[in-house]
Amino acid sequence: MQEQWELGGAAGMSARQISGLTGAPVSSIYHHFGSLEHLFLRSQQACIAAARQWGEEQLRQFDGFAPSPHAFAGFFAQIVDAWCEQRRPLAFAWRECQLLAQQSPLFREPAEQWSQVWERFWDEAARRFGLGDGTLVVRRVFENESFLHMIRWRRMVDRAALDETARSLSAWLTGTAMPVAPWREYAREEALCSMPTLPDRDDTAARIVDAAARIIDEEGLARLTHRAVADRGGLTLGTVSHKFRTKSALLEAAFEGLYRANVERLQPETAPRGDLADDLAGMLRRGGNARGSDELFLATARDPGLSQFGAQLRYLRGRTSRSTLQDLVGEHRTVGVTEAALFSSFLTSQLRIYARAQTDTVRPIRAELTILTRLVQRVSAT
Structure with a gap:
């Protein structure tokens, strides 16, 4: 079951499919678990364990080592890479659970x-590395x-x-100068x-793309159907089915819309100069979250057919938040693209x-931003 979180996720799993994979009749699934949701829940519990x-095994590997904050970068990068590459099905299970929690109290x-x-x-x-508030x-x-x-x-x-990202994070934690980041600079230029x-769309197709993207953003991938798009876009079912004949074509259109929205947010602009904690909490109150982006990230990580989006999603972050971070840092040094992406x-x-x-959420968000501000302000200019 773990592998299915990577291969298709909750939206791609059905009782019939699981029956085919396990050899158990569909009736047995419902007999033992009551519902597909409860089967997902049991699988999530196994993945969490x-x-x-796995985390305990990683920590045991450097028992007896006396690390300092300056040794942390290598550890951080290794943990991220090993988790995403060696335990990839678990990595997908975690992210699928985050999405499921937004639509089901279970x-x-x-x-x-x-x-x-x-x-x-x-x-x-962090206790072993002596990171203090940086944890x-x-x-x-x-x-x-x-x-x-x-x-x-x-x-x-x-x-x-x-x-390079890990070394930049280490600079925040230790107050040392930001390192050079030629690989990230190269990736960003690429x-x-x-x-x-992206294809040019006529007005009707553009409405479909926008409606499909908003459904995923607000309700999740499982809610994306031709009828739902027709209702959301104020169109007939026949029109939507004519423009995008298959579920796969409709899904590609939705991700096109989500990608367009991400690119628009990535365009450099002057960030608002209001209270940042209030701004973030206000976004949450208005229903703003990372759901649509998360669906796009998961699909891009899962489907080689969407790999053309990968470089932009990974390496064009931080362009809108760079000026906000510069305000927090002050004038004694200049914020670079890698540090802005980290922010x-x-x-x-x-x-x-x-x-x-x-x-x-204003109070905890502000408390976290206060910790971050103390760290970034002490980073050396040279």
Whole structure:
């Protein structure tokens, strides 16, 4: 069952498909688990236990070593890479659980258990490395960077760029100067030069693309049907079916719409100068979250047919948040593209984590931003 989280995810699994994979009749699935949702829940519990065990194994590997904060970068990069490559089905299970928790209360507890697995892991690792307040920042950056690293573009470049990201994070933690990042700079230029050419759409097709993207963003991939798109776009079912004849074509259209929205957000602009914690909490109150992007990230990580989006999703982050970070840093040094991408990861993780919060989020978001601000302000200019 673990492998199915990577191959198709919850939206791609059915009782009949699982029956074919396991050799058990469909009736047995419902007899033993009651529903497909409860089978998913049992699988999630097994994946959480496996992830907890994996984390304990990683920590045991450097028993007896006396690390310092300056040794942390190599450890962080290795954990991200090993998790995304060696335990890839578990990595997909975690992200699928985050999405399921947004649509079903049944998965809120396992989503919280996933958070606890990583919180305990990074608390223990940070204790050994002596990271202090930086522990919180590490947890947030890992939460997002380990998602992005699931997207495969060019293996050698991705791994080298991950090392540079880890060294930049280490500069935050230690107050040392930001390192050079030639691999990330190269990847960023390649991403800019290789932006996919999206098809020109007539007005009707454009409405369908927009409606399909909004359905995934607001309701999830499982809700995407021709009829749902027709209702959302104010069109007839026949019109939608004529423009995009298959479910696969409709899915590609939806991801095209999500990708367009991501690219628009990535365009450089002057960031708002309001209170950042209030801005983020306000986005959450208005229903803003990372769901549509997360669906796109998972699909791109899962489907080689969407790999043309990979470089842009991984390496064009931080262009809109760079000026905000520069304000936090002050005038004593200039924020570069790698540090801006790191800041973007931190903020995106906050949106994803606090989207599940049942209470006001301004106070915890502001507390986290205060910790981050102290770190970035002490980074050396040289």
